[in-house]
Amino acid sequence: MPVANRKLRRGFSLIELVIVVVIIGIIAAIAIPKMSRGAAGAADAALAADMQLWRQALDMYQAEHGGACPDPSNIVGQLTGYTNAAGDVGAKDPLAGYVYGPYLKAIPPLPVGLPTERGKTTIGASNSTGTAWIYTYDSGNKTCSVTPNADGMDSLGVNYNAY
Numbered sequence: 812m813p814v815a816n817r818k819l820r821r822g823f824s825l826i827e828l829v830i831v832v833v834i835i836g837i838i839a840a841i842a843i844p845k846m847s848r849g850a851a852g853a854a855d856a857a858l859a860a861d862m863q864l865w866r867q868a869l870d871m872y873q874a875e876h877g878g879a880c881p882d883p884s885n886i887v888g889q890l891t892g893y894t895n896a897a898g899d900v901g902a903k904d905p906l907a908g909y910v911y912g913p914y915l916k917a918i919p920p921l922p923v924g925l926p927t928e929r930g931k932t933t934i935g936a937s938n939s940t941g942t943a944w945i946y947t948y949d950s951g952n953k954t955c956s957v958t959p960n961a962d963g964m965d966s967l968g969v970n971y972n973a974y
Contacts, residue, residue: 812821823912831846852966854922854923855923855965855966855967857895857922857923858921858922858923858959858965858971859974860960861922861959862957862959863921863922864915864919865944865956866956866958867914868914868915869881869890869914869955869956869957871914872889872890872894872911872912873953873955874915875896875911876894876896876897876898876911878953879898879950879953880948880949880950880953880954880955881898881946881948881955882898883946883948885898885900885936886934886946887918888900888967889911889912889917890910890912890913890914890915890917890918891914891917892912892913893909893910893911893912893913894909894911894912895907895908895909895910895911896908896911897907899917905933906935907961917932918932918933918934919932920932920943921943921944921959921960923959923961923963923965924943924959924960924961924962924963924971925961925962927941927965928941928942928943928960928961929943929961930943931943932944933947934957935960936948938953942960943959943960944957944958944959944960945958945959945960945972951974958972958973958974959971959972959974960972
């Protein structure tokens with residue numbers, strides 16, 4: 812066979828391989844920070860959704876209980892169980908008046924903050940270690956709210972406890 816008819820096999824040159832590696836490095840340098848911010852953004856979005864659930868649950872409880880807020884000593888039972896008009900918790904029983912609620916399926920776990928609070932579902936009346944949510948209650952003004960017991964800020968610079 813003459814040399815002219817043979818196909819020459821060529822591989823990639825060293826320059827071509829270096830260019831490909833540099834391009835992959837540039838793409839990785841752009842993508843990795845965006846992916847790491849994505850996890851923090853997901854936690855921020857989860858907190859915003861949880862805060863909306865808390866507001867709706869408290870608003871619905873107040874609407875069905877003459878403007879009264881859940882009792883701080885029994886907020887979990889009053890929001891996750893059935894209640895009567897006075898706020899007493901019991902099994903669903905229309906004859907006994909336990910027809911209101913539940914307003915939450917379960918207390919949502921705190922998605923942000925320090926490891927001592929993150930993932931917990933506890934509710935406290937003050938900023939204490941190990942408490943995920945802080946319940947603020949004013950019976951005189953019939954106002955109540957739940958805030959996260961989390962230090963730090965979201966990706967937009969908003970303090971978690973200001974959600």
